[in-house]
Amino acid sequence: MSTVLQLASTGLLQGLIYSLIGIGLYLVFTVMRVVNFAHGYFVLIGMYGVLSLEPKGFFPFLGAVVVAALGGALVGYLVQRLLLESGLAKGGHSQLVITLSLGIAIQYLFQVLHPEPFETIPNPYPFEAFTSSGVTISAPRMAAGVLSLVLVLAVSFLVYRTRIGTIIRGCSESLNGAIHVGINVRRVYRLTFALGCGLAAVAGGLLLPIQPVSPALGLELTIKAFIVVVIGGAGSLWGTVAAGVLLGLAEALGSLYAPGTFATALVYGLFFLVILVRPQGLVVRAASRIKPAETSTKVGVG
Amino acid sequence: MTTLEIEGLTVKRGRSEVLHQVDLVVREGECVCLVGSNGAGKTSLIEGVLGLLPTKAKTLSFQGESLLGVRPWDRVRRGLVVVPQNRDLFAGMTVEENLRLGAIAAGDRTTADTVLAEIYELFPRLAERAEQLAGTLSGGERSMLAIGRGLMSRPKMLVFDEPSLGLAPLVVTSIMRTIARINERGTTVLLVEQNVHQAFALASRAYVLENGVIAGEGPTDELADSELMRRGYLGSAATGGVVTT
Secondary structure, eight states, rough: OOOHHHHHHHHHHHHHHHHHHHHHHHHHHHHHOOOOOOHHHHHHEEEEHHHOOOOOOOOOHHHHHHHHHHHHHHHHHHHIIIHHHHHHHHHHHHHHHHHHHHHHHHHHHHHOOOOOBBBBBOSSSSSSEEEETEEEEEHHHHHHHHHHHHHHHHHHHHHSSSSHHHHHHHHHHHHHHHHHOOOOOHHHHHHHHHHHHHHHHHHHHHHHTTTTTTTTTTHHHHHHHHHHHHHHHHSOHHHHHHHHHHHHHHHOOOOHHHHHHHHHHHHHHHHHHHHHHHTSSSOOHHHHHHOOOOOOOOTTTO | OOEEEEEEEEETTTEEEEEEEEEEEETTTTTTEEETTTTHHHHHHHHHTSSSOOOOEEEEETEEEOOOOOOOOHHHHHEEEEEETTOOOOOTTBBHHEEEHHHHHHTTTTHHHHHHHHHHHHHHHHHHTTTTTTGGSSHHHHHHHHHHHHTTTTSSSEEEEEETTTHHHHHHHHHHHHHHHHHHTEEEEEESSOHHHHHHHHHHHHEEETTTTEEEEEEEHHHSSSHHHHTTTTTTTTSSSSSOO
16 A cells, blocks of 8 residues: 555656646647647756756756756746747647757767766765655655645746736737737747747656656656647646656556556556546536637748 | 728639628728628638738728728728737737727827727626626626727727627627617718528628628618528528528
8 A cells, every 4th residue: 555655646746847847848739820840959058057057956947947948948948939930920730840850950969968878866865755654755855745836826827817927828819810919929929939949848847856867858757748738638737747746646657557668658658538528628618618719721921 | 971982803712712892981980791602702701902912902081091002000090990800819919908908009098098988888797797707707708809900999890700700699689789889979880791591681781702702792671672682691491491502
């Protein structure tokens, strides 16, 4: 029993990190309808960013995470401004090629800069581990999960309770509608992409003390982020959050019933099943159940 | 004073030029209509004026200031608001959220509540449905919401793109009456319509668009009797059902 509890707690905390990575992708996807294949590589930017700052102690670590997040956001902003904006106006599959190539470029850049695989940093937190009723959680894992949850709540507050969030949701509902009410959609796109990439980078920074980083990790994280967004459904941010937790739990508990890598295969098989049974995702927007949401065809504003 | 001045406007949709050398003027407080059959280029004209399609023009100015090179959303913020043909509502948001978004960028935040109350007075139906999602509204209600959202920023000019499209005759009459009221309250109106009878009843002047060029213009009462209108629209039945395109 305590093994199950142990795995469930670990899975839950890991899942919250997936949720954080997922909502970054979710925002970019629902607002801009851009599928960012480089998303997982922005997590790498956060991981390598913190790694190269070599923080010693708790506050330097938090500082490094903030710096890495801002760095990720800045790179995202520039990517949107310099690469995607012109690609969006041209239409077609340019965004696919751009984000996919960008991810690969980031991977090889880090392979040159950090040829050693599985680099990490020592526990930056002032505690080693928390033990309660037979369950032991290391401090970095606990902190990463809790901070991810706090950030997820902060993002949901931003999206659903603030003026800028209303503007962001407006753009995601109808691009043309947003233009007709005078919203500078180009600026909203830049901010949204920067926010999405920044969130991925924060998650990377928090992940580093628990998961050693290698350049190849980017693809795996991109795929996980996709799974989380697709399983969650396009209806609300909470679907993505729930799906992230579900993925974390499934990964952790899967190892109970199957050995090692087979468990991973099993988890993805399970998600195949979810998609077959519920292709629209877990949470669906109320209005779209009645009528498919209007898709904007005029994207010639870039 | 001239509110909207268009001279030599050419609009491209994709690779083809759909509007050629169009001249059109709307003066302050006027209600002008632009009529034309399906595919004449009415929506292209609106999208060109708003900057959603690539344009060339000798003059394109709003309230005496050039719009050339101005981004679409900035044109809206200057008070040139379009009520689009397909409404472009925020389907997953409530009626009230849709209305409030109408003023979020272009409007004055301090007067938003006052304007909202005015819109609910103009469209009591929207007040009843304030908490309902826009995607669940009927056609007429969606039309009302699009107009209400356009009014939220207290625009100088409203451009209506086929407000009668897809609506029942009774609903059309009520929407047209509302447009007349909006105009009487001081908002300049450009009404773009296929429904010539309704549009002419409302507007003082009209432009007729045919195959991307202005084929005629003038006061609506004079234009209604003209050869052009008889040939193209009004008297097609009387002349043996020949409709020129």
